[in-house]
Amino acid sequence: MIKWAKVLSTPALGTAIAFSSITTSHAAEMKTAKAETTEHVSISQAQAKGIALQDCKGTVTSTEFKQESSVYVITIVTNNLEQRIVEVSASTGKVVKKQEVKLWTQNQVKESVSKQYKGAIQSITFNKETREYTLTVVDGKVEYTLTVDGLTGKVIHENKKELQLMSEQKIKEAIVKQYSGYVYSLEFKESASQYVAVILKNSTQYTVTLDAFTGKVVNTSQQEVKVLTRQDAKDLALATYAGKVKIVEYDQNAAIFTVKIIKDNTEYTVTIDAVSGEITHVKQDKLQPLTENAVKDLALKHQEGKVEHIELITENSITVYVVTLVSGSKQQTLKFDAYTGQECS
Structure with missing residues (x-):
């Protein structure tokens, strides 16, 4: 039996040979290109970061490798809150390009936010990693938490919540954390949504105004005041309750004197305000004579x-x-x- 074999024509055979040659050549070129690319990257990402930080002190916020140019692009936020973009060659480790991008300063951000929100800025912080500012703004009963882009100065996120009026006890606790004296008086001013506290410490009187919703101190002043002596307290008590003074005690934390007086078969416990001299309380106890x-x-x-x-x-x-x-x-x-x-x- 005769077997038929398919014979390529001369043009077809030439085409096949040419295609084979091109394919082989292209593969060689690709292999060479790949080898060249591999040779170009001799610096690691960590090394590139170190090189960039030597050139520009700060915090690295992002790192990117550009294969087409074989460079690391490293973004750094400096201690002065300036953004620098440094390009480091992946083959030589040299800094090949530097670019400076100005970030908004705290004052610029505050000024911009103040134009958009009527309240008082309570706090402002900056995150180097995200290049964002976070601000707390209180406007009456409303507290805003804002996120501001450090590059554009635009508010990119807003969180709003209603504040609750702080109780007198909570306000006193807030005061005690900042002042070691005695809260002599506390008054709530509804029209201003503020508490006014008078604090005594030794012979100094502090007048402190606090935001009724946040407990933040908005104003403070101080003055020297005259505090009664033990003899003053004794004389005041005897002027009202003549008898024999048993004891005179002073409570510095509460700024009060306690005077105990015995008259006939009654013991009077007299409480006196050490600043105003006012008798604020009197307690009477019937006594039995000693045996x-x-x-x-x-x-x-x-x-x-x-x-x-x-x-x-x-x-x-x-x-x-x-x-x-x-x-x-x-x-x-x-x-x-x-x-x-x-x-x-």
């Missing part, structure tokens, strides 16, 4: 001997025990407050 045995023990602690006589009398509006002691040939008379046990002259 004779208790008074005898007090007398014998003062003087050794034998108690010969003891008597309860009222003298100069004060109830006292009169105790007669005998020691050998000596006789002594002692007097004790019937309620406090204090020796009377």
